[in-house]
Amino acid sequence: MLFSSAIFLFLFLPFFLIAYYLLPHRWRNAFLFGASLLFYAWGEGLVVLVLLLSAFINFVAGRLVERGQRRTGLFVSLVGSLSLLFYYKYTNFLFESVRGFAEAFALPVSENLTLAQIALPIGISFYTFQGISYTLDIYWGRIRANRSFLDYGTYVAMFPHQIAGPIVRYADIAPELADRTVTVEKFGVGAERFIIGLAKKVLLANTFAGLADTVFNAPPDTYPTATAWLGILAYSLQIYFDFSGYSDMAIGLGKMVGFDFKENFNYPYIARSIQDFWRRWHISLSSWFRDYLYIPLGGSRATKARTYRNLLIVFFVTGLWHGASWNFIVWGLYHGLFLLIERAGLGKWLERVWPPVAHLYTLLVVLIGWVFFRATDLTTAVAYLQKMAGLTPEPSLSAYPLSYFLNSEIIVSLLLGFVLATPVYHRFQTLWHRLLARVVVSPVRLTLDTAYVLGLVTLFVMAVAYLAADTYNPFIYFRF
Numbered sequence: 001m002l003f004s005s006a007i008f009l010f011l012f013l014p015f016f017l018i019a020y021y022l023l024p025h026r027w028r029n030a031f032l033f034g035a036s037l038l039f040y041a042w043g044e045g046l047v048v049l050v051l052l053l054s055a056f057i058n059f060v061a062g063r064l065v066e067r068g069q070r071r072t073g074l075f076v077s078l079v080g081s082l083s084l085l086f087y088y089k090y091t092n093f094l095f096e097s098v099r100g101f102a103e104a105f106a107l108p109v110s111e112n113l114t115l116a117q118i119a120l121p122i123g124i125s126f127y128t129f130q131g132i133s134y135t136l137d138i139y140w141g142r143i144r145a146n147r148s149f150l151d152y153g154t155y156v157a158m159f160p161h162q163i164a165g166p167i168v169r170y171a172d173i174a175p176e177l178a179d180r181t182v183t184v185e186k187f188g189v190g191a192e193r194f195i196i197g198l199a200k201k202v203l204l205a206n207t208f209a210g211l212a213d214t215v216f217n218a219p220p221d222t223y224p225t226a227t228a229w230l231g232i233l234a235y236s237l238q239i240y241f242d243f244s245g246y247s248d249m250a251i252g253l254g255k256m257v258g259f260d261f262k263e264n265f266n267y268p269y270i271a272r273s274i275q276d277f278w279r280r281w282h283i284s285l286s287s288w289f290r291d292y293l294y295i296p297l298g299g300s301r302a303t304k305a306r307t308y309r310n311l312l313i314v315f316f317v318t319g320l321w322h323g324a325s326w327n328f329i330v331w332g333l334y335h336g337l338f339l340l341i342e343r344a345g346l347g348k349w350l351e352r353v354w355p356p357v358a359h360l361y362t363l364l365v366v367l368i369g370w371v372f373f374r375a376t377d378l379t380t381a382v383a384y385l386q387k388m389a390g391l392t393p394e395p396s397l398s399a400y401p402l403s404y405f406l407n408s409e410i411i412v413s414l415l416l417g418f419v420l421a422t423p424v425y426h427r428f429q430t431l432w433h434r435l436l437a438r439v440v441v442s443p444v445r446l447t448l449d450t451a452y453v454l455g456l457v458t459l460f461v462m463a464v465a466y467l468a469a470d471t472y473n474p475f476i477y478f479r480f
Helices: 006-022 025-066 070-104 124-139 149-157 170-178 184-217 225-256 274-280 283-297 304-322 326-352 355-374 378-388 408-420 424-438 442-469
Strands: none
Touching: 006 025, 006 442, 025 070, 025 124, 025 149, 070 124, 124 149, 124 170, 124 283, 149 170, 184 225, 184 408, 184 442, 225 355, 225 378, 225 408, 274 283, 274 326, 274 355, 283 304, 304 326, 326 355, 326 378, 355 378, 408 424, 424 442
16 A cells, blocks of 8 residues: 555545544554554555564564573574565575576576566565664663564554655664654644655656656667756656655654654755765665664774775665665665775865865766666666767657657756755745744734645645546655
8 A cells, every 4th residue: 555545545544543543542552553464465465474474583582682592582583584585585586696697607507497476575675674673772782672562563564664664763662652642733743744745756756757767668779868867867856756755754654643753864965975975865774784784894993994895795785675686786886886985085075175066976976876776677777878978879860859858847847856855945944933933923823824734735635636647656665
């Protein structure tokens, strides 16, 4: 079930919220747990059992660690969780890679050696990392194990963050699992955040998706170099508004039921270096890798060579986490390589240089990297990059010239995308709240509050109207 689907917006969510607030506090975790399993099973069916098994493994592992069987508990968590992840996400990739390697080197491979496609359970990468971090935090003495599987299962399965993050750590919401309150103001902030996220997803990301998909699905000899740049620009905006919009909706839904999830994005396209970009993009994932992989590997405490090795390992795994494909591995290592170059001296230069130059460098590196992320395979990615670099002949009769895409809707969406990818709206909100704080005359304040609420309602109606008119509604991070 998608947050941006009619069945969620007009059936699941209203009934869930009404029932949730009618129930006594002591029953709310059980209801949230059950509703979350229903939410997951709606599209995934019995695969919900994989989620429950992963939760059970880490619940038992946490209890073992706390009872003193530390190594056994950690072993159960790592082997159990990673076995599920590797089986469902990487078995086909490993099989195809071995087969391709054997064929490339003319090694004998039976033509009958095949493997059926294994369906990837939605959200498995997210709940696997949440489970491992839970056990590791108990192992390191940062938190106590939860004694109730109902409460722990509520944390793992909670539908606001269940299928596409952000990666919520148990330590961050443990107090709210035990006792939480929702004020009218907090519920309103959550609803506001949800509507903004829905609008980012439906009005912007979906518009950019249509453009990007058309370009990336077309043969490179059917469009000119300028169209290739427009295509990757559209995809860069699509993935940002798609994922940050989803994160906004998750954070908003969390607030509506009393949880405060941490921010997952901080305007990554205004970064002045790749290091800065990763402090702003998918923050819950980059901080997870920092705390549970980079630092345990030794971080930057040893020699430069070991620091560089640790960074490359982290970005290799980061790429692999995003998908079972060589594309994602190359994309991860590509970012890791630029981090190494920045640590070797480029970063100091970027701090001193005129800021627009640093921004331009970062955007160029990120845009080129997205080609590996979006293309279906490495061959396609290289062909697309050659087109962007002008290394392939321009078509005499282009099927997709730049003018094919530049209608008024796309131009307005691109302008909005460029502006809203910067903190403009955040600054508007800050000024708005300062203005409200200075207004002491009740009728004026009521008028301003009403105008703001009407603006949000209009945004919601526009998003729903777009949903009704267009069934193209993919979420990029669902496949991870």
